[in-house]
Amino acid sequence: MTIGVDEFTERARAFLDASAAPAPDRAARWGEGSDDVGLFDNSADRADSPAVLAARSWQATKFAAGYGWITGPRDLGGSALPIEHDVAFSRLEDRYAIPDPTILSVGLHMVRPTVARWAQPGVRESVGRGLASADVVGCQLFSEPEAGSDLAAIRTTARRDGDGWVVDGQKIWTSHGHLSDVGLLLARSDPAAPRHRNLTMFLVDMSSPGVDARPIRQATGAEGYSEVFFDGVRVPDSHRLGPVGEGWQVAVSTLMNERLSIGSGRSNRTVDLALLMELVRRHGDGSALTRDLAARAYVAQRLSERFAASCAQEVLDGGSPGPRFSLGKVLLVESLNRTAELVDHVLSGRAVADTTEWGTYAWHLVGLEIPAYSVGGGSDEIQRTIVAERVLGLPKA
Amino acid sequence: MTHTLTVEQQDMRTSVRDFLADRSTTADVRRAMDLPDRFDPALWRALGTDLGLTGLAVPEEHGGLGLGHRELAVVLREMGAALLCAPYFSSSVLAVQALLAVGDAGARRDLLPGIADGSTIATVALPEQPAADWDLANVAMRAAPAGDGHRLTGTKLFVPDGQAATVLLVVARDGDDLALFAVEAAADGVTRTPLEVLDLTRPQSRVDLDGAAARRLGSGDATAALTRALRSSAIALAAEQVGAAERCVATSVAYAKQRVQFGRPIGSFQAVKHRIAEGHAAVEAAAAAVTHAAALADTHGDTDDDAGLPIAAHIAKASATDALSRVAADCVHVHGGFGFTWECDAQLYFKRAKSSAQLLGGAAHHRALLADHIGV
Numbered sequence: 090m091t092i093g094v095d096e097f098t099e100r101a102r103a104f105l106d107a108s109a110a111p112a113p114d115r116a117a118r119w120g121e122g123s124d125d126v127g128l129f130d131n132s133a134d135r136a137d138s139p140a141v142l143a144a145r146s147w148q149a150t151k152f153a154a155g156y157g158w159i160t161g162p163r164d165l166g167g168s169a170l171p172i173e174h175d176v177a178f179s180r181l182e183d184r185y186a187i188p189d190p191t192i193l194s195v196g197l198h199m200v201r202p203t204v205a206r207w208a209q210p211g212v213r214e215s216v217g218r219g220l221a222s223a224d225v226v227g228c229q230l231f232s233e234p235e236a237g238s239d240l241a242a243i244r245t246t247a248r249r250d251g252d253g254w255v256v257d258g259q260k261i262w263t264s265h266g267h268l269s270d271v272g273l274l275l276a277r278s279d280p281a282a283p284r285h286r287n288l289t290m291f292l293v294d295m296s297s298p299g300v301d302a303r304p305i306r307q308a309t310g311a312e313g314y315s316e317v318f319f320d321g322v323r324v325p326d327s328h329r330l331g332p333v334g335e336g337w338q339v340a341v342s343t344l345m346n347e348r349l350s351i352g353s354g355r356s357n358r359t360v361d362l363a364l365l366m367e368l369v370r371r372h373g374d375g376s377a378l379t380r381d382l383a384a385r386a387y388v389a390q391r392l393s394e395r396f397a398a399s400c401a402q403e404v405l406d407g408g409s410p411g412p413r414f415s416l417g418k419v420l421l422v423e424s425l426n427r428t429a430e431l432v433d434h435v436l437s438g439r440a441v442a443d444t445t446e447w448g449t450y451a452w453h454l455v456g457l458e459i460p461a462y463s464v465g466g467g468s469d470e471i472q473r474t475i476v477a478e479r480v481l482g483l484p485k486a
Numbered sequence: 487m488t489h490t491l492t493v494e495q496q497d498m499r500t501s502v503r504d505f506l507a508d509r510s511t512t513a514d515v516r517r518a519m520d521l522p523d524r525f526d527p528a529l530w531r532a533l534g535t536d537l538g539l540t541g542l543a544v545p546e547e548h549g550g551l552g553l554g555h556r557e558l559a560v561v562l563r564e565m566g567a568a569l570l571c572a573p574y575f576s577s578s579v580l581a582v583q584a585l586l587a588v589g590d591a592g593a594r595r596d597l598l599p600g601i602a603d604g605s606t607i608a609t610v611a612l613p614e615q616p617a618a619d620w621d622l623a624n625v626a627m628r629a630a631p632a633g634d635g636h637r638l639t640g641t642k643l644f645v646p647d648g649q650a651a652t653v654l655l656v657v658a659r660d661g662d663d664l665a666l667f668a669v670e671a672a673a674d675g676v677t678r679t680p681l682e683v684l685d686l687t688r689p690q691s692r693v694d695l696d697g698a699a700a701r702r703l704g705s706g707d708a709t710a711a712l713t714r715a716l717r718s719s720a721i722a723l724a725a726e727q728v729g730a731a732e733r734c735v736a737t738s739v740a741y742a743k744q745r746v747q748f749g750r751p752i753g754s755f756q757a758v759k760h761r762i763a764e765g766h767a768a769v770e771a772a773a774a775a776v777t778h779a780a781a782l783a784d785t786h787g788d789t790d791d792d793a794g795l796p797i798a799a800h801i802a803k804a805s806a807t808d809a810l811s812r813v814a815a816d817c818v819h820v821h822g823g824f825g826f827t828w829e830c831d832a833q834l835y836f837k838r839a840k841s842s843a844q845l846l847g848g849a850a851h852h853r854a855l856l857a858d859h860i861g862v
Contacts, residue, residue: 369862377854383862384853388801392771399774416767423767470760477759481739481766484754 091170098177104154109147109185116363119371120447127454128358128425129461130189131311134304136226136268143188148197148223158201158221165205165217173405191358192265196220196227198350200273203343207330208292216271216292228269230260230293230317231340237262238471240275241284241337245319247276247291254278254291254329256299256322262465266315267302269295274324275340278333288336292328299323309457347466348414360428360455362390368448373435386431389424396420412479415472422463429456491560499560505537506568512831518571519686523650525572533572534604540578541602543586548598555718555783559725559776566729569834571687573607573647579722580646580715581608584655587715588666588704597653597668609651611642611693618643620847622712627658629667629700636660636702637675638667638695646845648678648691656693656700663707667700674698685841687834717799718787720846721779724806727842728776731769731810734817734835738762742820758820765813772805800856807842807849814839 092100113122125131133140151157152166159175161167168174190197201220204213219225236242245258256276266272271292278289295302299322304312331339366383373379400414432452433440443450463469477483491499509529518526534540543558544550551557558579565574582601585594585608600606617624629636638658645654654669654676669676675698678691704711739762742753752758779798786795817832818825825832843849 366860366862373862375862380857380862381850381853383860384804384856387856387860388804388853391797391801392775392805395774395778396771399777413770416770419764419767420771470756473760473763474756476763476766477753481735481759481762483739483742483759483762484751486754486756 094173094177097174098181101156101178101181104156105181105185108150109187112184112186115361116367119367124448124451126361126451128458129313130191133192134312140189141192141268144190144192145223147188148193152222161221162205165214166221176401176405193223195229195264199229199343199346200227202346203273203330203339206342207339209327212292212327225270226268228263228266228272230263230272230274232262233259234261238468243275243277245276247278247289253323253325256319256324258319259316261316263315263317264313266317267304271295275336282334285337286334289333290330290336290339291324292330293324297322309454345410348410360390362387365428369435379435382431382434386427389427393420393424412475415475418466419469419472422469425455425459425462429459495557495560498557499564502561502564506564506570510568510570515569515571515687524686524689525650530572530604540604542578543582544598544602548594549602555721555780555787558722559780562722562726563729566726567733569687569838573650575723576609576647577601577607580610580719581655583715583718584610584666587711588708590703593668593703606653607651608653608655609645609647611645611654611656613644614642622664622709625657625664629658629660636667636700637697638669638700639697640695642693645691645693647689648693649680649689654693657712660702664709666703666708668703669698669700685837687838688841716846717796718783720803721776721783721799723842723846724776724802727806727810728769728773730835730838731813734813735762735766735769738817738820761816765816768809768812772809775802775805796859797856800852804849804852810839811843
């Protein structure tokens with residue numbers, strides 16, 4: 090007998106009350122604490138960073154209490170509850186001051202469901218459970234220097250060798266690759282097979298000999314991504330996910346989960362709208378132009394959230410994350426652009442030089458981080474093409 | 487979004503859609519544009535007596551269906567898609583919302599049954615020179631007490647369906663109060679003049695009042711009540727805009743698939759498909775905003791409890807206006823030279839987009855009201 094969502098929510102509230110403090114109202118406490126408004130947790134840049142340890146510890150606490158993988162299968166430590174319960178928990182959790190979970194989001198929302206669905210017995214249990222409890226941090230090894238938007242063009246090879254495989258090649262733009270324990274690796278396993286039938290998915294131990302994950306310094310100065318080199322890396326066949334040659338199908342299921350996670354706003358921080366509007370009150374000139382820009386930013390963010398909520402509802406009603414969810418990212422990027430436009434207007438010189446006033450120059454990060462959304466997870470152009478061809482039915486090029 | 491509709495709402499959508507597919511084709515729309523009051527009285531009677539739609543939001547005790555904003559949104563969306571020519575928005579939405587908001591039991595009893603069955607066509611007269619907008623603060627017309635009632639003198643502009651209307655609900659000042667007055671359209675001292683309009687599917691009139699007899703509805707200052715009425719009407723209008731916008735996207739898609747240049751359908755070119763996809767994103771977002779606002783209006787519409795309703799309503803109207811303006815212009819563009827011919831239906835939607843953008847205030851007006859509510 091499944092627990093009803095109301096009773097579940099009450100129990101979750103009791104758990105959260107006992108385990109975390111209420112989220113601070115930053116707009117009401119202007120000038121207090123950190124004024125970080127970045128969309129990524131740039132302090133989580135090393136495996137032993139306090140931010141990383143805190144995120145893992147909070148996930149472990151949730152997992153032990155039955156909230157770490159609400160929709161997950163019971164044999165992997167999940168609670169096997171409907172997604173409705175998961176959505177209810179997320180909404181509730183937003184009201185508490187919890188460690189930033191974004192460094193775990195690839196592992197939890199992309200690698201974990203892929204492992205649960207495709208991994209072989211043994212690996213499935215150990216890694217699936219490990220990811221869910223954050224004992225294991227996961228990353229995704231898809232993009233390559235010559236295969237960005239054209240993902241099927243990857244060149245990293247996996248060659249049969251005895252009862253295992255040997256991987257050679259290079260991956261890039263791997264979020265948190267240098268602080269991950271396992272990586273979901275898409276490799277070309279058959280040089281002769283046709284496109285989309287020549288790939289196989291693996292789960293790679295990132296501490297294997299021959300794996301070299303090097304952080305990439307971004308325009309923000311942070312090191313959230315890596316490039317990962319593979320030089321004769323041995324992967325046992327037990328760590329293959331799905332059939333040989335069917336890696337594309339496995340990757341598509343992962344990307345569906347990514348789309349759901351990004352589209353429904355669960356993989357990223359969002360702009361604190363109350364704090365943004367407080368910035369306008371404190372530093373704006375009250376002109377009609379400023380008010381209009383503020384309203385535009387407000388509308389764009391609410392539209393993005395509203396659309397995400399409608400996608401979540403669609404899943405609640407039994408739908409699957411279809412191509413329509415690509416719109417979520419298009420709307421999110423639009424919203425971030427409106428925010429950046431507003432803060433630049435309101436802050437003027439303070440947008441590009443730090444006067445040390447609390448909550449001013451900090452906003453520069455939003456503008457610098459937009460490309461992570463407009464490029465990452467499939468560029469805006471890829472999303473528009475998906476929407477045009479697969480939602481609207483326009484012909485392929 | 488299908489998934490948020492109840493079975494009853496889906497049935498209602500289907501019946502309205504089927505009815506409009508039969509009775510409001512673009513050929514019908516073009517015929518109606520040339521009729522004296524720009525609508526077909528037979529179609530109007532069918533909307534009322536066959537479908538009961540004219541009384542959709544009228545309480546059951548006054549002969550209506552007593553349904554809410556979500557149902558209004560469903561119906562208006564279909565009407566927008568079909569570009570229906572009828573005084574539906576003016577009478578069954580705007581006037582009904584105003585009558586319900588001012589809380590005058592006698593006026594409800596007298597006027598709502600006729601509106602519900604379609605025999606009365608009501609509209610709201612609000613904008614005046616010099617502001618010529620829908621801001622209640624810019625209403626200057628003053629009522630003069632006369633015996634039991636009042637008399638009104640002055641000019642109202644942009645009165646939607648002013649020629650078709652049998653009753654005018656005029657916003658004017660009575661002493662310190664802003665108030666709503668009912669004026670018989672055929673009364674002495676009322677002169678209605680059709681304005682030359684860009685959008686022939688939604689006619690507008692100038693109404694000159696010269697000592698016209700007026701019945702004041704409700705007591706006390708009606709600013710809050712009229713604000714509520716304009717707000718709920720704006721949600722319904724936004725639904726109509728979303729419906730028109732969805733049709734524009736569908737028309738663009740259909741044409742882009744069929745029109746061949748350089749040996750391939752133009753819809754296969756990214757420059758064209760991305761333009762259409764971006765418009766679709768804007769429409770989907772506006773649709774989600776309208777659905778949300780309508781649901782909030784059903785739970786909080788009769789009160790001044792904040793509950794996010796004003797914010798949601800202004801977001802809905804501003805985003806639906808922007809989305810329709812964009813996709814209607816894109817639809818003309820995708821059709822190339824044909825798009826700006828009289829023959830092409832895209833121009834009809836473009837003009838509706840323009841007139842809907844102004845009705846109840848433009849996107850910037852709604853963003854300014856939104857900014858007031860956010861407190862910036």
